[in-house]
Amino acid sequence: MKSSKNNTSNRKQDHIKICLEDDVQFKSKTTGFEKYEFEHFAITELTLDEIDLSTEFFAKKISYPFLISCMTGGTIEAESINAKLAEAAEQLNIPIGVGSQRQLLEDDKYIASFKIISETVKSVPIIGNIGAAEFSKFDNPADKIMYLSEAVNASAMVIHVNPLQELFQIEGTPNFKGLQKNLEIVCAKISIPIIVKEVGSGISRRAAKILLDCGVKGIDIAGAGGTSWSGVEMKRNKNSYNEYFWDWGLPTSFCIKELFKLKKDYDFMLIGSGGISKPEDAAKALALGADISASAGILLKEVAANGVEGVTNLLLNWFFNLKKIMYLTNCKNISELKNVNLIKKEDLF
Numbered sequence: 001m002k003s004s005k006n007n008t009s010n011r012k013q014d015h016i017k018i019c020l021e022d023d024v025q026f027k028s029k030t031t032g033f034e035k036y037e038f039e040h041f042a043i044t045e046l047t048l049d050e051i052d053l054s055t056e057f058f059a060k061k062i063s064y065p066f067l068i069s070c071m072t073g074g075t076i077e078a079e080s081i082n083a084k085l086a087e088a089a090e091q092l093n094i095p096i097g098v099g100s101q102r103q104l105l106e107d108d109k110y111i112a113s114f115k116i117i118s119e120t121v122k123s124v125p126i127i128g129n130i131g132a133a134e135f136s137k138f139d140n141p142a143d144k145i146m147y148l149s150e151a152v153n154a155s156a157m158v159i160h161v162n163p164l165q166e167l168f169q170i171e172g173t174p175n176f177k178g179l180q181k182n183l184e185i186v187c188a189k190i191s192i193p194i195i196v197k198e199v200g201s202g203i204s205r206r207a208a209k210i211l212l213d214c215g216v217k218g219i220d221i222a223g224a225g226g227t228s229w230s231g232v233e234m235k236r237n238k239n240s241y242n243e244y245f246w247d248w249g250l251p252t253s254f255c256i257k258e259l260f261k262l263k264k265d266y267d268f269m270l271i272g273s274g275g276i277s278k279p280e281d282a283a284k285a286l287a288l289g290a291d292i293s294a295s296a297g298i299l300l301k302e303v304a305a306n307g308v309e310g311v312t313n314l315l316l317n318w319f320f321n322l323k324k325i326m327y328l329t330n331c332k333n334i335s336e337l338k339n340v341n342l343i344k345k346e347d348l349f
């Protein structure tokens with residue numbers, strides 16, 4: 001058995017390699033976005049120029065309703081990936097998440113792989129990240145979260161919940177006992193917003209309500225239909241292959257619709273992610289109730305293949321297409337897009 005120090009860094013390396021080289025998408029389950037059609041508005045009097053894609057991320061103005069999801073850190077490879085993703089985030093003026101900071105709790109050997117983000121961006125929000133397996137065991141959760149957020153200059157902190165991944169990870173810890181108690185403590189004591197995020201299995205309305213009652217200010221549903229994290233772990237440990245669990249989880253579109261219902265009772269940011277791989281996915285996520293959307297796997301591939309320019313070009317193309325969708329549905333800003341009508345495909349024929 002290797003030391004935990006080696007394990008964390010090696011595991012991060014495996015994750016990048018597998019996400020780049022293997023097919024780890026959901027197999028038979030989709031995000032569900034393809035089941036919806038926008039209500040075309042034939043008499044729009046808008047022009048493309050007057051459509052505004054800007055929005056806010058926890059009171060900070062950003063240029064597009066999108067964030068680069070938490071991916072990596074804590075390994076050599078992460079430094080150049082994070083440098084490029086951060087440069088793209090800065091050019092586009094959108095928030096960026098760092099990958100799990102667990103490695104930082106062990107030693108500061110790879111601190112540069114995290115710090116490169118705050119050294120690269122000047123003004124965009126940075127989101128720190130730690131897993132529920134570690135967070136739920138912190139004795140002094142507020143101090144630890146302060147330490148982690150300061151280490152990356154974060155203006156919000158993600159606690160990722162990934163029970164399926166922990167279950168299939170060779171070194172996994174499928175044990176989140178203490179999670180709710182520590183969330184309550186941290187949400188009461190820490191001034192920056194706490195976001196709880198899945199990694200591809202989705203968050204149900206029942207779970208979200210408990211999180212909001214703990215004081216969480218943001219939920220990233222990270223639903224099923226994109227990268228399968230049980231799939232990634234099954235690639236690391238071929239003996240654990242099980243098709244049923246590869247595709248476990250609640251589709252992204254379903255989770256957004258469900259959590260949007262909580263908006264009448266709670267004030268929180270709803271982040272729609274998990275399999276967002278086209279501009280129309282990002283648009284439908286907002287039309288179903290998300291405040292902002294996010295992607296991970298597709299951006300990792302793009303940055304590895306084509307660097308900063310690849311990521312900025314890909315996203316600018318998405319945002320231009322988002323603008324076209326807003327033109328055709330008569331939405332002059334993101335608030336209007338969030339209220340636009342989506343028609344279920346079965347009602348079209």
Ligand SMILES: Cc1cc2nc3c(=O)[nH]c(=O)nc-3n(C[C@H](O)[C@H](O)[C@H](O)COP(=O)(O)O)c2cc1C
Binds near residue numbers: 197294
């Ligand atoms: C290489 C890689 C590493 C990731 N590491 C983390 C992580 O450390 N913390 C986290 O919250 N999510 C992590 N994720 C999960 C993503 O943020 C995202 O929730 C998930 O991949 C689903 O989105 P996608 O379908 O757009 O890839 C990682 C994703 C990738 C591709």
